[in-house]
Amino acid sequence: MTVLLEMRGIGKSFPGVRALDQVNLTVEAGEIHAICGENGAGKSTLMKVLSGVYPAGSYEGEIRYDGAVLENRSIRDSEAKGIIIIHQELALVPLLSIAENLFIGNEIARRGVINWQAAFKKTEGLLKKVGLNEAPGTQVGKLGVGKQQLIEIAKALAKDVRLLILDEPTAALQENDSQKLLDLMLELKAHGVTQIIISHKLNEISRVADRITVIRDGSTVSTIDRAEISEDRIIRDMVGRDMAHRYPDRVPNPGETLLEVEGWNVWHPEQKDRQTIHNAAFHVRKGEIVGIAGLMGTGRTELAMSLFGRSYGRGHRGKVRMNGREVDVTTVDKAIAAGVSYVTEDRKALGLILEEPILKNISLANLAGIAMRGVLDKRREAKVAEEYRKALAIRTPGVQQKVLNLSGGNQQKVVLSKWLFTDPQVLILDEPTRGIDVGAKYEIYTIMNDLAAQGRGVVMISSEMPELLGMCDRIYVMNEGRIVGELSRAEATQERIMAMILKTTGRAA
Template sequence: MTALLEMRGISKVFPGVRALDNVSLSVAPGEIHAICGENGAGKSTLMKVLSGVYPFGSYEGDIIYDGETLACRNIRDSEARGIIIIHQELALVPLLSIAENLFLGNEVAKNGVINWGQAYQRTEGLLKKVGLNELPTTKVEKLGVGKQQLIEIAKALAKDVRLLILDEPTAALQENDSQKLLDLMLELKAQGVTQIIISHKLNEISRVADRITVIRDGASVSTMDKHEITEDRIIRDMVGRDMAHRYPERTPNPGPVLMEVAGWNVWHPEQAERQIIKDVSFNVKKGEIVGIAGLMGTGRTELAMSIFGQSYGQGHKGSIKMHGAEVDVSTVPKAVKAGIAYVTEDRKGLGLVLEEPIVKNITLANLAGVAMRGVLDKRRETRVAEGYRKQLAIRTPGVQQKVVNLSGGNQQKVVLSKWLFTEPEVLILDEPTRGIDVGAKFEIYTIMKELAEQGRSIVLISSEMPELLGMCDRIYVMNEGRIVGELDRSEASQEKIMALILKGEGKAA
């Protein structure tokens, strides 16, 4: 069968960096083709070449699409050929309606006048195709991330898509929404839509992909058919070595209780009558990794943020003790002073200043640590940042590099460095490996292990149960704002966690 898309010998060079080196990719009509690789391997760069973000002439090699040479100058050129890319960061306008978003820049109009009746009618048809029954006039801000992802696909269908590119489409979705999206991909395949999916979730790739191409260090290293796909082979090709263990081996040796949260209650920041955190009590010991499991929306992030300087909610009640003595965590500086740090799940939106260099981001939470008599010591600041760059193996030419140019895994290491520089005793990690590849995940896990061995305490919030089971000494289970159970490392399993969630629905712990 003649390929719909062939990318031959694609190379792309940025100043000082060869991002792509002679990459080749072939995609057959109607197939779902997965692209895997570590963060920074060149996957997104390759798709930006294909979609015209990096225009014709800015790269080497040839792109043959539908039997003709493709020479896109911009995204509009690629979309005119039916090539639509959906980026990991959704490109919807929250304050506009679904209909307005679907046809933004592609309006249903005649003589410059929009035909809203026709636009709404077409919107209803497109929403039905992706399994949504929302009104066309519904504002996007009212919808969850899962539905917004489906609207992005509906938007692509509105442009007569032939080749749909999905970049980490399930990275921010919970399990149910992820399964709906994968089911939709299979439905689109049955309708003849060719798809390319970039993903780190190997189980999802194994479910939907007909073929997989693995990219490592800017070069294509292998392409395998569906019957050849195994997680072990994908990982080996991605990282260039066998990974016998997904998690570093460690022997837990917890000390006395370091932090104790008792009777913690928090109400919604805007709806004072709505209680979000309900009488939560838990503790973490010195040198211990404690997990908090639960489905999305059960209050895990709200709990963490409310502990960290009351960054979330209002009407906080309860107590937090460090070393047996109650501490004041009513503001972020006070929480930091008490020895608590929080690594947000939203590293790009809340954890980093993307347009600033690494050095500025690392020292941002502890400027006093790089100042002399209130004046910033730039040499000291650089030494501190270089120290963390080496300690956490942040892959970058230097600490003056802008954070926006780093891969997801390296960005996460910068966020970790920022909070480690505050010298916390308790480090709360909220989804610390979301959107990063298996190699970078292992590096984050290794850092966690080393911190625990140094006597730091870690609270790990994760939607990935294997991650909790592989890293934690104890796991608390949350549901509907409550702690509904506690499991020791030796007894914890995915089945027991889910049983606690289901058993605890609507009940106090």
């Protein structure tokens, strides 16, 4: 095979942090090359060096591309050479059409006038290549995340891509959409497009990758050929140790009923005739981890948000009891006062203020806890943040560090710290390990177990069934806005959960 890309001795530093140190990467033409590593290992930083986000001169080492030294000064330079990166946060404009998104900054124009007929015709061809049947004039914001991800790839194809970099492309996708994207990657490979994929989903990497390079603490650990790829080998190289058990051991010891939800009904916030939650009822005991399973879009997040201060929906009906007493959860403040806290599935958009330091994010939901006679106590704020930094092992030079500069796993720990500082009796965790690596996942699981051991109740919403099966004492199954079943730890299997979902699919609203 011909080597298309070679990165030698790449180093990159930020104030107080050595992000990359002597990283080496070789990618052969026409292969799918995966890059694995824990959050903060330097994967995305390495790709930003390659794609020109960090320009030549701002890093150490040498990059050779197609036999010549590569010194990109900007993303535009790298795209001109056919190197296209698709970031985890999609860069599409929701209010523009598919065609407008595909050619924004790359317009088909003559003398400053866009040729829309040509743009629409070329868009139809590109959409066909990625397996979409949408009209070129369709507004992107009206499409699901899975289709938007495919549009990002079509956008790359519009720029004559030779090396396609995909950073966590399936992180926000459900299983069906993930499989479509992986199939497309294999199809692109068959047409000669070289690809680099960064992903924490080891089963997906094992399916499509020809080789895997593992990075740990900013340095290259190993490159694994396809014949030697196994999840155990990848995990061992990523975290520097064997992980015989992916979930920490815990002996369940549930106590009395803590949270009870009865007859909970919620309507869509905009579509007046659409009911999204139908007569939901469930309970959580002290010291118990309860899972909520279901496909994306089945109402799991809507249920959680509606219970947390009616953050979602309208026309709420039903009862919520804590320790047998009915409580008021009609506002976020009242829900917190009742002992309920909620960790959102989207930590960056809804859970954190990225430009603010760690200590301000941690105190945000409980300012009264750091105030004296209505005045914020800065020393108390710093002390609380430092306590949580140590307790949750947040890896950072200090609590004044901006959350923006933390890895995904450490950002998630900051969100957890924020809500733990409210001293909840019940903590609802919505996709708590999305987009973080296996090592950070284990740490989050350990925190959950510690909360249960303290007698608190934990509700875990997750799209990863093995995670639910590995962590939960009981699992409720949701479909079409309804709780359609309940399984004990002993009863729960992936097959039984899917059977419950499929059995109820198509039920009248």
